[in-house]
Amino acid sequence: MGVLSEYFPQQGSQPSTLANGYYRTFTEPAPSFSAWGGSLYDHPMTRAAVERFAAACSKAKPEFLGSKWCKPLVRKLFETWPNDLMTWPAFLAKAATIYEMDTTVFIVPGLDRNLNTVALFPLKPSHTDVVDYAGEPWFVFHLYTGEVMAIEVSRVAVVSKFQYLSDFFGEGNDVMDPTLGLMDAQRQAEMQAIQNGARIRFIGRVAGMTHGDDLKRKREQFYIDNLSQQNRTGLMLYDNTFQEVKQIDEQRFIIDEDEMERVTKPIFYYFGINEDILTNSYDEDSWGAWYEGRIEQFLVALSEALTKSLFSMQEVQRGNRVMFSSSRLQYASNNTKLKVIDILGSRGYLTINEGRAIMQLAPIPGGEARPMRGEYYLIDEENNVIAESGGHGGSGNSGWYDGWDDHDGWDNHDSIDEPNRSARDGDGDGIIGE
Numbered sequence: 131m132g133v134l135s136e137y138f139p140q141q142g143s144q145p146s147t148l149a150n151g152y153y154r155t156f157t158e159p160a161p162s163f164s165a166w167g168g169s170l171y172d173h174p175m176t177r178a179a180v181e182r183f184a185a186a187c188s189k190a191k192p193e194f195l196g197s198k199w200c201k202p203l204v205r206k207l208f209e210t211w212p213n214d215l216m217t218w219p220a221f222l223a224k225a226a227t228i229y230e231m232d233t234t235v236f237i238v239p240g241l242d243r244n245l246n247t248v249a250l251f252p253l254k255p256s257h258t259d260v261v262d263y264a265g266e267p268w269f270v271f272h273l274y275t276g277e278v279m280a281i282e283v284s285r286v287a288v289v290s291k292f293q294y295l296s297d298f299f300g301e302g303n304d305v306m307d308p309t310l311g312l313m314d315a316q317r318q319a320e321m322q323a324i325q326n327g328a329r330i331r332f333i334g335r336v337a338g339m340t341h342g343d344d345l346k347r348k349r350e351q352f353y354i355d356n357l358s359q360q361n362r363t364g365l366m367l368y369d370n371t372f373q374e375v376k377q378i379d380e381q382r383f384i385i386d387e388d389e390m391e392r393v394t395k396p397i398f399y400y401f402g403i404n405e406d407i408l409t410n411s412y413d414e415d416s417w418g419a420w421y422e423g424r425i426e427q428f429l430v431a432l433s434e435a436l437t438k439s440l441f442s443m444q445e446v447q448r449g450n451r452v453m454f455s456s457s458r459l460q461y462a463s464n465n466t467k468l469k470v471i472d473i474l475g476s477r478g479y480l481t482i483n484e485g486r487a488i489m490q491l492a493p494i495p496g497g498e499a500r501p502m503r504g505e506y507y508l509i510d511e512e513n514n515v516i517a518e519s520g521g522h523g524g525s526g527n528s529g530w531y532d533g534w535d536d537h538d539g540w541d542n543h544d545s546i547d548e549p550n551r552s553a554r555d556g557d558g559d560g561i562i563g564e
Contacts, residue, residue: 196450233300287435
């Protein structure tokens with residue numbers, strides 16, 4: 131019993147063995163993909179860059195938009211967790227890590243006996259083929275366990291980057307091999323220099339001719355008498371076998387700034403990251419730039435890919451879709467958060483609970499209401515008041531306006547002359563009452 135037998139009952143059809151050859155595309159007669167075999171995750175800096183990206187993506191909030199009657203099992207996943215083995219943060223972090231490491235991540239559905247989607251898994255196969263089975267393209271995934279899994283391409287969400295030659299997959303991270311080789315060479319050179327510096331502390335010249343075995347014995351005796359813990363006097367003594375015994379000054383091996391930059395810059399450019407992000411010392415502006423350039427792009431692509439794989443075209447046209455929002459992602463100072471709440475929260479863009487979520491506060495009962503200021507007037511080109519939004523409290527609700535005077539949401543008025551308008555438009559911005 132395992133994940134394959136529990137969530138993929140259609141494997142009995144054996145499309146991987148009954149396929150009618152590869153599924154041909156415009157650019158690929160035999161589409162296939164293999165996980166990158168490089169050592170990108172073995173280096174501290176590249177692993178840190180991937181981990182920062184994955185950690186930021188993991189804070190996105192999964193949302194199901196549309197009718198509550200459409201795909202209730204899928205809605206349940208987005209309201210709870212994607213599968214029995216993962217939470218949504220773990221799911222997003224793994225998907226983002228695979229995406230960075232292999233430049234392609236597959237999100238495969240777990241199915242019940244009726245072929246309804248009841249789970250979602252980020253998949254990292256060792257090799258993938260696209261085959262033609264009954265006139266339809268199928269993915270054939272060769273897993274690291276040695277098992278083979280096949281599923282329709284239409285059921286799988288695929289998110290790729292560096293997609294050039296293939297119609298399905300990314301190009302991989304082979305271009306990073308020279309940089310990784312330079313990083314490894316620097317690390318080995320530094321380790322060797324440190325080891326040599328710690329091993330040789332004195333240098334001396336031998337007086338006359340000495341047999342090799344005698345020299346070895348004398349050197350060991352020199353160490354015991356002078357450099358070991360047995361010498362508690364602090365005084366070094368040796369016979370006339372050695373001449374000009376000198377202590378070697380310890381020299382620390384440090385990679386200079388220019389040499390280090392040759393390694394760090396390609397990594398920063400390749401992953402679209404900088405030192406402030408890696409060390410969590412970013413400010414609002416640097417976080418915003420990184421979010422818009424890297425995080426948002428991945429979340430949008432993942433949202434669109436999952437929407438396409440989970441819904442039919444007709445269901446999407448009726449407003450059904452899934453997405454990952456950034457309400458838990460954005461880094462901002464409390465001052466900026468308060469300004470956002472004040473501006474958007476007073477104009478009907480945010481509910482009370484959405485404003486509280488920005489400040490990382492728990493929702494409250496009745497918090498789905500949308501506050502809206504009521505002192506606005508709609509003016510036509512001839513300075514006539516076409517409509518008024520209110521500005522007076524509703525019945526029994528002195529501080530809030532709980533209704534409009536008619537169904538269009540505005541109080542209709544006759545014209546207002548220019549002097550009266552000017553008096554009510556205190557700051558001359560064209561909006562009366564503000």
